[in-house]
Amino acid sequence: MQKFFIAIIMMFLSSNILAEGKVLKLGVVPQQSASSLAKVWLPLTLSLSEKTGYQIRFATAPNIPEFERRVAAGEYDITYLNPYHYTVFSKSIGLRAIARQKDKRIHGIMVVRKDSDISDLLMLSGVEVAFPAPAAFAATVLPQAHLRLEGVSFMPQYVSSHDSVYSGVVKGLFLAGGGIDRTLSTFPKAQSDQLKVIWRSKGYTPHAFAVSEELSDEETERIQSALLSLNSQPEGMEILTGLGFKTGLMKSEDSDWNDVRALEIDLLK
Template identity: 50%
Template sequence: MSELTKRILILLCLIFITSPSNAKTLTFAVVPQQSAKKMAQKWQPLIDYLSKYTGHTIEFRTAKDIPTFEANVSAGLYDIAYMNPYHFVVFNDSVGYRSLAHQRDKKIRGLIVVHQDSPVQSLADLNGAEIAFPAPAAFAATIITSAHLRKQGIAFIPRYVKSHDSVYLSVQRNFFKAGGGILRTLNISPDSVKSDLRVLWESKGYTPHAIATHPKMAEVDRQAILNALIALSNDSSKASILSRIGFSGFVASSDSDWDDVRALGIASLSRPHL
């Protein structure tokens, strides 16, 4: 055996020994609150961090719109998914997705926004108006805001425009009198759009979006991902990764954390458009 062959064999052995035998490829899907390009730009640094920390290859996923995302989660296509509170309640029950973490020190609130120069000063001024929403099953932006309007006896025509960004842009351009959203997506919208909008109404707070895992995911892999999320949350040198998605950090969660959403009874009244 030549010296070169020996060296090649030694190198191959070292690669085999040092390569993680349990490395996997996992998908991490994020509900499409913005365009796919913007979502990837904001979330990819977090995905890269999780891949490096866990030793797994984690691939970013989203969908062209919220109904498509719902259909994919319903089919169990994602290993990990960041989904709204309503989605989690539904898919925890129907598919078995298990909660892993949620945003730290955060409650999700629905907003109704109008143009800064709009004459609308109260919800009553929206009676009979067309109002923009991201999708029928967007929890805070659609379900909570719509429920409050109906409770107040305000008639309106819902128009679904596929994303939070589209809601804000359509109100800013005066295509609609008002739109439903949430504070986080409003805060990270372009200044040119955000500066032209005014928050007309804000709901009370609910447990925020869940990071949930497929029911077949091994507990050791769930724990590895959770450890990575907690480590990131406690590492000030990596704060920019979290700030890109508008988070301060993550905390571990249990399925019962979303009992406040279950108490609304909405999961038993309707299902996402699949």
Template identity: 45%
Template sequence: MKFVLVILAILGATDVFADSGNQAPAEKPAQYTFGVVPQQSAYRLAQMWTPLLQHLAQETGLSLNFITAKDIPSFEDELTAANYDLAYMNPYHYVVFHNRSDYQPLVRDSEKGLRGIIVTRKDSNITNIEQLQGATLAFPAPAAFAASIVPRAELNRAGISISPRYVNSHDSVYLNVIKELFPAGGGIIRSLEHLPAAQRSQLKILWQSKAYTSHAIAAHSRVPLAHQKSLIAAMEKLVTTEKGRALLKQLNFNRLDAAEDKDWNDIRALGINSLSRPDI
């Protein structure tokens, strides 16, 4: 049975639609699930995303329900089944599930590219990726684009043979490296920056990739176009207010701008054909 972890339902428009006096109650707002790729723990993701979804609910009059999955493969299963109305997904997931499940782009961070990294402990004597020859490294999941596919491809190109071990999330990679269960692991700049300072200070970046188009916030085609446009407008507006900028900063976004499908052509150009393919 598929396991999907629902942390909380965000009915952000409750006050807007509340009955007042003798007035007839307003029509119930449209409700949508908002799936978030499980790069961090479910509890942490809920803390990070809830304020933004509450704000968007107030701005649009829509009800947005936060949801995530127990791990990235389970998240992919949900996208395959088109179970999320809206979703925050990595760029490779967007390319795959735009075609497979009819997800359409809403916005992306137009100022921040996505960079894959390999991290090791700060006190490690490992100073270059050649020293990883023959090692077992931690990665979030086979199709974690910048945290798994890109670094594994770079290691392959460099002739460095490693054994991958998938540990379900970015946070799990970092914690396993900190605990010295693995000498190194794959992640992304954004998730590394979200670690508590005490943990982040124990890691160093051994290698990082070039920048690729960032994650997508996308809507399934069943979401009415008017609602998609309303959400895009609300997210583009965030950068113009102090509150909006604070919400963006909490998620490590610079700004969110309307996106087009062609924005992810750099990902398509890599020719990745499988969710589990390590070489590009």
């Protein structure tokens, strides 16, 4: 895969596409460090640039609260964001969903060290539990709601990203932490092998690719078509697999996230 990515980069460096196209910023929710995200998202931005003729530039934020601020301020033209964030920003700033992972439901998970005696959420009473951010839908909102439903009194600690949660648990800084299957699967194997999942939530509509209301219908359709075309190309599926989208992408519409809206979550004022 590394050779494939290098080939893509060289192709674009030798073309005029990036020099001529309209510049659009793709904002990605910072579930992992900026360097980790850039490594896996750069091939997608390059591919979309080639297919659309626009300059698609990767962007993120140092943490999820700052990402929320930047989304609210309209800093991104295209945004990849969690289900709850989409329901908030589709209403407040008019984000329009164009794609999501195909045949996928997002599940919140709780992890502990593999050698831990903890095997049930009830065993977390009085324990410091790591979460990425207060409004991280599957990694924070869902597990916290379940813990409270079970009457478990815990102490939440917010550590800025999914990777920080997993590394904190591996290092023994926290006995447990919240995350999702996709980010756990892309976490370095040497460390993820030291973790075990002790709880998984029911499934919900996953993260959205959404565009700003400032983009025209023609621009929106061109971006959506470029995303969906990745499904039919071996190199496209390689890019998607690198992002954890092993089932590919599908066209989406705003009502797909009504299951999340039905939870009536109100965390962002």
